[in-house]
Amino acid sequence: MSLRINQNSMAESSSLHLNRTRARLETSISRLSSGLRILNAGDDAAGLAISETMRRQIRGLDRAGLNAQDGISMVQTAEGALGETQSIIQRMRELALASANDTLTGDDRMEIQNEVDELKKQIESISNSTEFNTKRLLNGNRAALTSSGSESVKAIARGAVSESGSYTISLATMSGGVAQLQQSALFSAKDGGSVSGATKLNEISAFYNESGFMLDSSRNIYLTGNGKSAAVSVNGSMTLNDLASSFQNALVSGLGLTGSSASFMAGSDGNSGVMNLISGLRGQYGNFGIAGNQTIADALGFTVARQSVNSQVSVNISDSYGNSKNVVTSENVVSGLLEGIDVKFTSQAAQISGVGGIVDGVKLDAKQNFTLDLGDDELTITVAAGDWSLEGIVRSINSQAEDADSAIKGKGVSATAVDGNLRISYNPTDPGADGTFTVKSSNAAKLGIVDNNYTGFADGNINAESRVRGVSKYNADADSFAVKFAVDGMAITAYQTVSAATAADLKTVSDLTSEINAKLGSSAKFEVINDALTFTDYQIGNNGTSNSVLTLTMTASSTLAAELKDKFGLEAGTAYGSGDSTANLKIADSASRFQLGAGSGDMMRLAIGDMSLSGLGLDNLDLTTAENSQKALDSIDKALARVSSERARMGSYMNRLGYSINVAQNTSFNLSAAESRIRDADMAAEVINLAKYQLLNEAGSSVFNQANIIPKSIMKLLGSE
Numbered sequence: 001m002s003l004r005i006n007q008n009s010m011a012e013s014s015s016l017h018l019n020r021t022r023a024r025l026e027t028s029i030s031r032l033s034s035g036l037r038i039l040n041a042g043d044d045a046a047g048l049a050i051s052e053t054m055r056r057q058i059r060g061l062d063r064a065g066l067n068a069q070d071g072i073s074m075v076q077t078a079e080g081a082l083g084e085t086q087s088i089i090q091r092m093r094e095l096a097l098a099s100a101n102d103t104l105t106g107d108d109r110m111e112i113q114n115e116v117d118e119l120k121k122q123i124e125s126i127s128n129s130t131e132f133n134t135k136r137l138l139n140g141n142r143a144a145l146t147s148s149g150s151e152s153v154k155a156i157a158r159g160a161v162s163e164s165g166s167y168t169i170s171l172a173t174m175s176g177g178v179a180q181l182q183q184s185a186l187f188s189a190k191d192g193g194s195v196s197g198a199t200k201l202n203e204i205s206a207f208y209n210e211s212g213f214m215l216d217s218s219r220n221i222y223l224t225g226n227g228k229s230a231a232v233s234v235n236g237s238m239t240l241n242d243l244a245s246s247f248q249n250a251l252v253s254g255l256g257l258t259g260s261s262a263s264f265m266a267g268s269d270g271n272s273g274v275m276n277l278i279s280g281l282r283g284q285y286g287n288f289g290i291a292g293n294q295t296i297a298d299a300l301g302f303t304v305a306r307q308s309v310n311s312q313v314s315v316n317i318s319d320s321y322g323n324s325k326n327v328v329t330s331e332n333v334v335s336g337l338l339e340g341i342d343v344k345f346t347s348q349a350a351q352i353s354g355v356g357g358i359v360d361g362v363k364l365d366a367k368q369n370f371t372l373d374l375g376d377d378e379l380t381i382t383v384a385a386g387d388w389s390l391e392g393i394v395r396s397i398n399s400q401a402e403d404a405d406s407a408i409k410g411k412g413v414s415a416t417a418v419d420g421n422l423r424i425s426y427n428p429t430d431p432g433a434d435g436t437f438t439v440k441s442s443n444a445a446k447l448g449i450v451d452n453n454y455t456g457f458a459d460g461n462i463n464a465e466s467r468v469r470g471v472s473k474y475n476a477d478a479d480s481f482a483v484k485f486a487v488d489g490m491a492i493t494a495y496q497t498v499s500a501a502t503a504a505d506l507k508t509v510s511d512l513t514s515e516i517n518a519k520l521g522s523s524a525k526f527e528v529i530n531d532a533l534t535f536t537d538y539q540i541g542n543n544g545t546s547n548s549v550l551t552l553t554m555t556a557s558s559t560l561a562a563e564l565k566d567k568f569g570l571e572a573g574t575a576y577g578s579g580d581s582t583a584n585l586k587i588a589d590s591a592s593r594f595q596l597g598a599g600s601g602d603m604m605r606l607a608i609g610d611m612s613l614s615g616l617g618l619d620n621l622d623l624t625t626a627e628n629s630q631k632a633l634d635s636i637d638k639a640l641a642r643v644s645s646e647r648a649r650m651g652s653y654m655n656r657l658g659y660s661i662n663v664a665q666n667t668s669f670n671l672s673a674a675e676s677r678i679r680d681a682d683m684a685a686e687v688i689n690l691a692k693y694q695l696l697n698e699a700g701s702s703v704f705n706q707a708n709i710i711p712k713s714i715m716k717l718l719g720s721e
Contacts, residue, residue, distance in 0.1 A: 058671045059598075072657045098112060147585070169585055176525065244264045354534070358509065426454075439451055471568070483497065540580075550574065
């Protein structure tokens with residue numbers, strides 16, 4: 001072998017291998033001490049990238065699980081509060097059932113209403129105060145934020161909305177409704193004298209009983225409706241006009257039923273009269289009740305003389321792109337225009353309505369004949385063709401029976417109306433007569449009169465297909481006159497009265513409405529609603545350029561004024577609509593969003609609807625009368641169904657969030673295991689490597705020392721030793 005001094009190749013070679021061994025030993029020690037296979041990017045560049053991606057997913061999933069748990073907590077808070085709301089509504093239902101039972105007095109129902117009012121306040125409090133991390137949960141803000149340009153039109157959040165944006169709401173009357181009318185019993189003077197608006201209550205017989213006068217001290221009567229109540233103090237020194245004025249103030253100022261009217265109307269004979277209370281809002285939302293001391297309530301004797309009817313309104317919604325949708329409703333809350341949004345409105349058109357005057361009648365295409373045979377005497381009765389009121393047919397038959405030339409005059413034959421049908425009665429004035437009679441030669445099928453032998457009476461069942469309704473034109477005065485009035489300045493003749501007892505006297509509803517509407521030629525329309533003649537301006541409220549206004553005037557004829565007022569309850573005056581016919585709505589989606597995954601877009605939307613009184617439709621709940629309590633049950637049941645549906649939806653949210661937590665945990669576990677296989681060290685393998693590299697290190701060190709000793713042999717060759 002050769003020996004060199006300048007280059008010790010063996011030492012350099014052993015040093016190189018020793019350094020490599022030590023580097024590997026250092027790596028092995030680092031892996032064993034850290035437990036990681038990848039300590040830096042150089043250890044495994046691709047593996048490090050994959051591992052970091054998995055770590056991002058794992059940490060994201062862990063956070064998503066916590067998010068879902070927070071979401072469950074939030075939903076549990078809302079659902080728990082709704083459980084209390086539902087319990088309150090169940091209590092309201094119990095109270096409504098109790099109030100619907102007529103064993104209760106007006107005072108009892110007033111106490112029930114007081115409890116209901118407190119329960120309503122608590123529902124509203126729950127809606128406004130239920131919060132999670134200062135976020136209100138039950139006032140609709142967790143579904144949509146809404147604003148309206150009109151106080152009479154607003155949006156109610158029901159659930160998740162599909163689109164945010166600005167919308168225009170337009171309202172138009174399709175058919176007019178009518179307001180509720182409550183009417184008192186006949187007021188008669190205690191001394192038998194005449195009754196007028198100036199008559200005091202201590203002069204009215206109804207306010208006296210076996211104990212004397214009922215109003216020695218003031219008593220309160222309560223008007224309830226529109227979610228409010230107002231007290232009316234009643235005392236003996238009040239006049240009937242004073243009482244009407246107090247009721248008027250309570251309806252308008254106390255209950256907010258703008259446009260309400262209260263008036264006392266003396267009877268045509270001057271000896272009796274009634275008081276009319278008319279709600280300012282048409283439909284069930286304007287209904288009101290009268291409660292309080294039962295004795296005084298009975299003396300006043302108010303009952304619902306005309307049931308309210310909701311107007312039918314077309315509700316249109318349009319956006320800035322020209323898209324529109326239309327719904328026709330008879331309610332004041334509309335669903336289906338926007339996903340997750342109901343539209344509620346209180347706007348109404350101007351209307352002047354009467355009270356009654358519509359009667360049952362019969363349309364006779366041909367004259368009706370029948371002969372009454374009393375044995376010794378007989379008479380053929382003829383009812384002319386035409387449109388007849390039932391009272392008119394009765395009047396015609398009786399007129400013929402008692403005519404001066406009648407063979408049966410004074411014999412005891414008479415006609416009456418019984419349960420909407422015709423009855424011919426024979427009550428003989430001759431003591432020897434037995435009350436039997438015969439109907440023969442009859443040609444009166446539409447009146448239901450048929451040939452037969454009868455005793456006492458003969459009933460005719462009027463042909464159902466011939467039945468009609470309308471107003472009677474009969475006027476007992478010898479001189480007939482035209483019924484005329486003017487609507488918004490347009491003169492209208494409704495009909496010409498007839499005075500002959502045997503003349504057809506009915507103006508049918510269809511003929512009356514079609515003729516008057518043809519003459520109106522304006523936005524106003526004439527209708528008969530719940531037996532009331534009504535004029536309605538079909539424009540609702542304010543449309544931005546004009547207001548809904550309707551004016552009814554009558555001619556100066558006192559006879560005409562009496563005809564319109566006494567028969568139909570129509571009075572001259574001006575009515576105004578309320579609210580707006582157009583409104584701008586802004587809707588912004590504000591549903592809660594929960595991040596349930598590790599990546600963008602891995603979200604769940606959660607919307608909680610408006611659970612306030614208005615949102616549940618309980619804001620006008622009135623249990624002060626048995627009738628209103630019956631109607632309230634429907635609203636209460638709808639509210640219960642609404643809360644149950646919302647709670648069920650929250651249950652589905654909680655279940656979904658629970659499953660989301662399970663998925664996040666399972667995925668995180670599996671990803672953690674996968675990431676461990678990539679990044680963590682195989683400790684068994686590294687222990688083997690450690691032993692190997694330790695041995696190589698010792699061997700390398702020994703060889704390195706030997707390689708450094710070999711050059712010393714050169715000194716022997718040089719003889720230096």
